[in-house]
Amino acid sequence: MALENDSLLQAANYVDGEMSAEERAEFELQMQADAELREYVAQYREANTALRRFLVPDSNAEALKQTLGSLNQQYFKPEAKVVSFGNYSRWLSAVAAVLILGIIVFNPFRRGLYEEYNTATTMSVAERGDGAETNLEKAAAFYNNKEFTKAEGLLAKEYTADTKNSLIAYYYALTLIEDKQEAKAREILQQLYNGESAFKYDAAYYVGLSYVKQKDNANAKVWLQKVAAGTSNYQKARELLGKL
Amino acid sequence: MTKPTHPDQRYVTALLNNDAALIGEVYKSCARQVKSYICFNNGTEDDAADIFQEALIDIYHQAKDKGLQLTCPFNAFVFMVCKRKWFNELKKRAASPVTNSGDDLLEGSEDTFALAEQLEEHNQQTGRFWAAFEQLGERCKEIIRWSMQGEAQEKVAEAMGVTYGYLRKKKSECMASLVKLVQL
Known part of the structure; x- marks a missing residue:
């Protein structure tokens, strides 16, 4: 230059x-x-616009995603098929046998490494107990119900309002991973890792997992190795490192 | 020289305004076609749903960041964007290539093709800038992240415990390294 x-x-x-x-x-x-x-x-100017997409929360985009999420369910859900068995019953045992063989040989139910090692399946927040459900409680309910897009929308708002709350940041990042926004998630997780919150090593573990999800084993290894011995995900991280 | 904007521009505006009723019309007129195409080309309904949603989000960003002006029908544009996304996804999965090896990507009017190409380029460009950002040092990332928080830069400098002059100078240097990384 x-x-x-x-x-x-x-x-x-x-x-x-x-x-x-x-x-x-x-x-x-x-x-x-x-x-x-x-x-x-x-x-x-280009660089500025590009980075804003990742660094500045966009409430319009979040709202749009909610709309698209519900329309997707309406227009893309598999149509229920009604099958009449009548004459087909004698084929059933043969079909079943083939299916079982198929399952044994190909095991379509084997989950990916990301799903297998995804340990943060529940999000719990302190309830205030005065009746009114806070956005954070709602987000936790969606999260625990695996409705990650809905949880993401609420957490995005909470995160914008308070970027220093490590619990919100952590779970917001996890919903982003579920929503295929791994890069954006890593940005938040790396900040958590650089800080000293209770989520420090969980954040490192999930940066690693996000790379696993994207099949980037080299980076996954780097991050899984940062998970310190004695912390909650240490065993899982070691196990996963052995498989990569 | 510039072509008039297509009346379907209202669907682009609907994405910007999150107008659920109009977006519903988009689904009504395009979802089935996208679903058949992807399911016919080694995908599932879930793949189709993901691709369709990603395409609409991309169009939202193209409209917001680049002021997208539609010069062809919206459904043709969405379909083209979805086809290209699916083609790239299959390449990534390195499985079987799309039936008829992507020749049909060239179908459709020149306008549709050009608009879809611009969108893809913009997305790739955004990805390159982000990858470059991830390579910057921690201090640079922090400076850039903070300076984009929408507050007056004087306030940002104060919050970071530096002077305004230092913040601006440092940001300009960090952004220069970023631009350089993308050009390499």
């Missing part, structure tokens, strides 16, 4: 809206005469 540090700073201030009207006008004049600078400003 041949641009001077001063130009880099000005470009950042220009795109981020940190310039006065005069400064803007002057900078735009400079850009007219400098193709390289124009190009850099365009790239800075």
